Amino acid sequence: MAATARSTSKKAPRAWQRMLSGRRLDLLDPSPFDIEVEDIAHGLARVARWNGQTIGGHAFSVAQHSCVVEEIAAHIRPGLEPKWRLAALLHDASEYVIGDMISPFKAALGVSYKDFEARLEHAIHIRFGLPAKTPVEIKKLIKEADKACAFFEATQLAGFTRTEALGFFGKPPAGYDLVIDPLPAPVAQQRYLERYRVLAEAVGLVPAPDAWHTE
Template identity: 60%
Template sequence: MQSQLSRAGRAGPLPSDHGARAFSVPQHHDRQPGACQCRPALDRTGSSRLSETPSVSGPVSGKGTVFVKSTKSTPPARAWQRMLSGRRLDLLDPSPLDVEIEDIAHGLSRVARWNGQTEGRWPYSVAEHSVLVEILVHRLYPDLALKWRLAALLHDAAEYVIGDMITPFKTIIGSDYKSVERRLEEAVHLRFGLPAALPADIVKKIKRADKIAAYLEATQLAGFSLPEANKIFGKPKTGLDVVIEPISPTAAKQSYIKRFRILGGPVT
């Protein structure tokens, strides 16, 4: 649109106002002078871009477009979560100073693995899974330093904020989920004395144990047949003697914190 209507009906230059809203002016032969009969312009989806009733001063005549300035502002969406510790964790820019092990343990003990599709009186929690992964890492790599075993315990810590999404859903969501998860993981690592990004070989070791844990959970709790689990996860050579028993959220939280202390997690 190259012009706007002046009060006299002549075309004039557009104002450089990025907050303006556009309206199309219907042509009515019986319109009275001084009356503004305007409809909100539609976007490409067919929905109106008008979020409030504007006011137009002065008469409008002739053909063209009337620009009115929006007077209503939309407050920014909340991007932080309040924790029981009183911390407010910014999900878009998480600070290590707002991360507490009590919050992590509490949250993970109430987040169910496998979308809750597991057998047993209690849902199988991410807290229990995390302890299992750390135990498997120790079995696989008995000489691994305590700090890397701590990293194994914390490998799903971000899920105390964003929950445990099954792998197929993570694939659907794509990079946005991974970006938020990565920032949370880095904040957790820094909070507990680990490098923001773990060394590649440590990540590989933790993923190996994580895959074994998934196999055990799938076959013992989530209803997978052995042939199905063998195909998806691969049959492990370590950990087949482990028996998984879902426990209460309270017990899972206590087990997680106890393991954290054993591995040298800092006391605050």
């Protein structure tokens, strides 16, 4: 009986994360009200693509990657609406909480991970005035841009040959080229925020006061 009493009195594991903005994000049931772009930018600027297995003095951050993907999406589809460009910028925003897991590890974790990622992505989209689920056509466009960016990252930073990269990611879109210069985290963070603010204004979102500022 005593053992049973002790076991039932244990506290449930903490399932929220405190952000630097002061928000507490429930990881199992994320609320759009607890999501701030400053937290996203700060986190993504410090999450490394390729698990950090890249050359150079700085990791290539998810924040910088996201800015490039938005640019490539607009190159592939000229005249792309600002709200879908914003969706491209935010396509990896969930990684400010869960990190950038490489595709093979995501596959190993299976459906439960994908469900968790989808819930967080839906909350982020609602927070920034986007449909909870991205339309299939736009999702395909963003995926194409994502793979194009990965091609450049793979060949310039991650040690892939061009032949290997073509096999995994396909050929980049015609007329687009990229020379990658990985940025320090504070610079990547600022670039991400600047891009967000331009797109947020274009889609008619009223910019909220910064929850906190960086130098």
